[in-house]
Amino acid sequence: MSIAERLAALKNQLTKGVQLVAVSKTKPASAIAEAYAAGQRVFGENRPQEMQAKAQELPEDIEWHMIGHLQSNKVKYIAAFVSVIHSVDKLSLLEEINKRALQHNRTIDVLLQMHIAQEESKFGMTLDRVKELLNSQALKTLENIRIVGVMGMATFTEDESIVRKEFQQLKSIFDTLKSTHFTSANSFQQISMGMSGDYQIAMQEGSTLIRVGSKIFGAREQH
């Protein structure tokens, strides 16, 4: 199947209200152009310089989502154009995003990455940590970022019950934060969860943004 066909098949399965982020990391700009020609406008990358290079080469109406772990010193490569950063896991990173967004006279939407998997290796904050961040005085001064939701990655396992439980946990964290810290913020509405192997479970558990790569673009080389 072509990229366009795989994209069409996937779009057919989307629950109403769920947006697809086509994860194009490691894939050439030509593959993105193919998906773009088929109507896809939202793409996800995990390396700032790679995203920057592709953005320069591709149409301006693409919405670029940073989904990978982001180091503060690399925010500068994407601050001018990035649409959403999914992987915010500490205040210092938010401060850097705010500073760079301000330099470009814009506001950048961000998601708070939560640690929901059993694997140690996965990034993200605990509930205590995120509450600490949301209660901090420093956060209140950041006017060029907008927190629009949460993001998480489930454990890489065949056991669907574990994955489902982790997605339920993320949904519950979202609901908690919404009712404690974002009661009047309509913009806090995104739950980014679900990848090629588990997006169906994620949609059943309340995902609003799925991040799907290999199912659209084919397998990747290790990266």
Ligand SMILES: *Cc1c(COP(=O)(O)O)cnc(C)c1O
């Ligand atoms: C690579 C990646 C994806 C997409 O993974 P696939 O299994 O290829 O769909 C989604 N989210 C994050 C954070 C990723 O790094």
